[in-house]
Amino acid sequence: MRIYLGSDHAGLELKEHFAKRLSGLGYDIVDVGPAVYDAEDDYPPFCIEAARRVVADEGSLGLVIGGSGNGEQIAANKVPGARAALVWNVETARLSRRHNNALLAGIGARMHTTAEVEHIVDAFLTTEFEGGRHQRRIDQLADYERSGEPPALP
Numbered sequence: 001m002r003i004y005l006g007s008d009h010a011g012l013e014l015k016e017h018f019a020k021r022l023s024g025l026g027y028d029i030v031d032v033g034p035a036v037y038d039a040e041d042d043y044p045p046f047c048i049e050a051a052r053r054v055v056a057d058e059g060s061l062g063l064v065i066g067g068s069g070n071g072e073q074i075a076a077n078k079v080p081g082a083r084a085a086l087v088w089n090v091e092t093a094r095l096s097r098r099h100n101n102a103l104l105a106g107i108g109a110r111m112h113t114t115a116e117v118e119h120i121v122d123a124f125l126t127t128e129f130e131g132g133r134h135q136r137r138i139d140q141l142a143d144y145e146r147s148g149e150p151p152a153l154p
């Protein structure tokens with residue numbers, strides 16, 4: 001499976017950790033940057049690029065890593081077709097795949113130990129989408145994104 005990685009300066013060290021770790025586990029890693037630490041860099045270019053690539057590459061997943069993961073997730077979700085979830089423990093990571101078919105995980109490097117994030121990321125990458133009623137909800141979001149017509153209130 002191909003995994004796209006993006007971050008900002010706050011997530012750079014953890015991104016590099018995952019580039020090595022996931023590559024060692026057999027994942028095909030594409031790191032969209034940043035390549036060097038710059039305390040003044042901004043997360044949108046890297047997270048939007050990671051999300052664009054995931055959406056264009058069916059079957060791939062992405063990790064967008066920052067200080068909190070909030071802005072990274074917001075940036076990724078601006079890309080049409082992207083579904084990015086802020087994952088902050090193993091259960092939210094599992095549910096983001098099982099119920100939301102999340103394509104990208106937003107991760108807060110300043111919120112966890114590296115060992116915690118390893119468990120969170122492993123859960124994200126190894127959980128399958130459940131489909132069923134959850135697909136109906138995802139379809140409503142996708143229709144709204146495409147048409148601008150909000151789903152009817154029940």
Ligand SMILES: O=C(CO)[C@H](O)[C@H](O)COP(=O)(O)O
Nearest residue numbers: 010066067068069070071072
């Ligand atoms: O988490 C983030 C966005 O959600 C950023 O990594 C964070 O805002 C960067 O902060 P600073 O420039 O103070 O290092």
